[in-house]
Amino acid sequence: MPIHNADIAAIFEEIADLLEIEGANVFRVRAYRNAARTLQELGRDVRTTLQKGEDLTALPGIGDDLAGKMREIAETGRCAALDKLHKKLPPAITELLKIPGLGPKRVKALYHELDIHTVEQLQRAVRDHRIRSLAGFGEKTESRIAEALATHGGGAGRFKLVTAAQYAEPLAAWLRAVPGVDDVVVAGSYRRARETVGDIDILVTAAADSPVMQRFTAYDEVAEVLSHGPTRSSVVLGCRLQVDLRVVEPESHGAALHYFTGSRAHNIAIRRLGQERGLKINEYGVFEGNKRIAGETEQSVFRAVGLPFIPPELREDRGEIEAARAGRLPELVELGDLRGDLHVHTRATDGHDSLREMAEAARQRGFEYLAITEHSRRLTVAHGLDPVRLLQQIDEIDRLNGELRGITLLKGIEVDILEDGRLDLPDELLGRLDLVIGAVHSRFDLSRARQTERILKAMDHPHFTLLAHPSGRLIERREPYDVDMLRIIGKAKERGCYLELNAHPERLDLLDTYCQAAKAEGVLVSVNSDAHSVLDFDHLRFGVGQARRGWLEKGDVLNTRPLAALRPLLKRTM
DNA sequence: GCCGTTTTCGGCCCGACTGTTTTCAGTCG
Numbered sequence A: 001m002p003i004h005n006a007d008i009a010a011i012f013e014e015i016a017d018l019l020e021i022e023g024a025n026v027f028r029v030r031a032y033r034n035a036a037r038t039l040q041e042l043g044r045d046v047r048t049t050l051q052k053g054e055d056l057t058a059l060p061g062i063g064d065d066l067a068g069k070m071r072e073i074a075e076t077g078r079c080a081a082l083d084k085l086h087k088k089l090p091p092a093i094t095e096l097l098k099i100p101g102l103g104p105k106r107v108k109a110l111y112h113e114l115d116i117h118t119v120e121q122l123q124r125a126v127r128d129h130r131i132r133s134l135a136g137f138g139e140k141t142e143s144r145i146a147e148a149l150a151t152h153g154g155g156a157g158r159f160k161l162v163t164a165a166q167y168a169e170p171l172a173a174w175l176r177a178v179p180g181v182d183d184v185v186v187a188g189s190y191r192r193a194r195e196t197v198g199d200i201d202i203l204v205t206a207a208a209d210s211p212v213m214q215r216f217t218a219y220d221e222v223a224e225v226l227s228h229g230p231t232r233s234s235v236v237l238g239c240r241l242q243v244d245l246r247v248v249e250p251e252s253h254g255a256a257l258h259y260f261t262g263s264r265a266h267n268i269a270i271r272r273l274g275q276e277r278g279l280k281i282n283e284y285g286v287f288e289g290n291k292r293i294a295g296e297t298e299q300s301v302f303r304a305v306g307l308p309f310i311p312p313e314l315r316e317d318r319g320e321i322e323a324a325r326a327g328r329l330p331e332l333v334e335l336g337d338l339r340g341d342l343h344v345h346t347r348a349t350d351g352h353d354s355l356r357e358m359a360e361a362a363r364q365r366g367f368e369y370l371a372i373t374e375h376s377r378r379l380t381v382a383h384g385l386d387p388v389r390l391l392q393q394i395d396e397i398d399r400l401n402g403e404l405r406g407i408t409l410l411k412g413i414e415v416d417i418l419e420d421g422r423l424d425l426p427d428e429l430l431g432r433l434d435l436v437i438g439a440v441h442s443r444f445d446l447s448r449a450r451q452t453e454r455i456l457k458a459m460d461h462p463h464f465t466l467l468a469h470p471s472g473r474l475i476e477r478r479e480p481y482d483v484d485m486l487r488i489i490g491k492a493k494e495r496g497c498y499l500e501l502n503a504h505p506e507r508l509d510l511l512d513t514y515c516q517a518a519k520a521e522g523v524l525v526s527v528n529s530d531a532h533s534v535l536d537f538d539h540l541r542f543g544v545g546q547a548r549r550g551w552l553e554k555g556d557v558l559n560t561r562p563l564a565a566l567r568p569l570l571k572r573t574m
Numbered sequence B: 001g002c003c004g005t006t007t008t009c010g011g012c013c014c015g016a017c018t019g020t021t022t023t024c025a026g027t028c029g
Helices: A005-024 A026-043 A044-049 A065-075 A080-088 A090-100 A104-114 A117-128 A139-151 A161-176 A212-217 A250-261 A263-275 A298-304 A320-325 A354-363 A386-403 A449-459 A485-495 A510-519 A534-549 A561-571
Strands: A181-186 A199-206 A222-228 A233-236 A242-248 A280-282 A285-288 A291-294 A341-343 A369-375 A408-416 A435-439 A498-502 A527-528
Touching: A005 A026, A005 A065, A005 A090, A005 A104, A005 A534, A026 A065, A044 A065, A090 A104, A090 A117, A104 A117, A104 A369, A117 A139, A117 A233, A139 A408, A161 A181, A161 A212, A161 A242, A161 A534, A181 A250, A212 A222, A212 A233, A212 A435, A212 A498, A250 A263, A250 A280, A250 A285, A250 A291, A250 A298, A263 A298, A263 A320, A280 A435, A285 A298, A285 A510, A291 A298, A298 A341, A298 A369, A341 A354, A341 A408, A341 A498, A341 A527, A341 A534, A354 A369, A354 A386, A369 A386, A369 A435, A386 A408, A408 A485, A408 A510, A485 A498, A498 A510, A498 A534, A510 A527, A527 A534
Parallel strands: A199 A242, A341 A369, A369 A408, A408 A435, A498 A527
Antiparallel strands: A181 A199, A222 A233, A233 A242, A280 A285, A285 A291
8 A cells, every 4th residue: 555645644643633632842743733734735745755865854844853754654654653652542532633622631631531532432421421520621611512522523524615605705795784894805715715615714894883793693594603702703604614704993904814814824934924024913913013014905914024915825835935035926827818718518418508508608708719528428427429429519510610700619529538548539530629638537446557547548649638627536525536647747748738627616626736736847727617508607717716726827827828829739739 | 843144942823712710721713
């Protein structure tokens, strides 16, 4: 069983949890968590890095000790430090930390005082009212734990960005109508366009006497009020989505927006920069002693630490601060930069609308071109096209292009990549198209080696243009298939073909870190809607958000090209 | 455990709310 970065990260997280329960130095705990995060976001595999003999201590937050543990885990799959901790604390105890209201101190007390180290034991103790008598616990804490246990496992989890939007935007609009409210921004991971959000953070700028907080907790979708203070409240909506509201006065708007947009790691890094300059940065402003020197706008906060404005999508402490300092921030692609869409379906297969309707909707969006890319015959559930039906569609597109004004339809296909890497339609037919999108729709369970070879072989096909939804994951529903994405990116570079960033809210695939990897190799990414109806062009907004998280600029995105410039790029692969 | 234009020790981001407390620890974001 090969060890991947995520496996090492999981071990480091577990060590951090156990150390925390043990009462270890908080900074030591933080070092393990930082390392886990670095590993999860690393664009390459630690094993490969080790095999090349590269120095792991060059990674941020990795010193001799952690580098040694990474090597140990990569080579043996085990970690002596973790085994040692397990002799002192039962492994299952970290599960208790996931229960809201239980942190390391209380978990430690439960273990030492009542010998509780599993969720089941905790349930029994709650039932017998043995918790309330512990020092630092009380009746309220006990009943809060009881409630949390009742919903444990059925927890809300993370929400897809599009789902969060459906709740957050009406709520924000409702808050904007409250007297005394100046501004309402949905901040947090939502503003950073993360593919999923754990909760919604709303920042309200309002006069001190505004009734906005009362109106918030009285919102009719609120199922539960978790906390309710003058500047900060938290609620849970009926859909189990948690919403946190913060109210600040206008002079603090920028500092608060920066703070509540996060990410936490980015904020810590910015505050550290402030510290180096003798400044204190909090959600109320940037302070030199007691004097506020910035905070009304986000720009002023960045300026105070000597940086230009950093777009929210980049704020993950993944190099954006260094790039900003060096004047090398990317000029991120915007929705309006897209000149067309290279992946849509129509009624001919599993779409809802006709060719003409899709073309018209694209034209109304201001698009110059639209590639029609139906499924191929292997995907029977989607009524995939066989050669006869594809030829009919080619004729129909030619006919329609003769009539349409202001938009050009491109002839394409989303052809299945078969298990052995062959494509699901004859070469001769694929050669007649403007572009060929290859896609994996079956056998997600292949080994990493076989899945990678399958895709690489497909990409070697002379007519292959673009790899659809490269990881195959469905957010919160299906894990990505196991594949060596860096080899795929390398193949795209070698072959002069492209990768898709599928904008469907359930896919958002290519992942952001791989967008960066593709960009580094000069491989263009196409942000496509995968629309199955005229409404689905709205998905592009989420795709562009993901592209921005991946540091992509206009020039890095294939379909920002005007048609005249696009055609030769498509030809190159044919 | 990491790190260094404050460099091998002594720091490490900062504040709100809750509950159990009489001044604050724990948790959370």
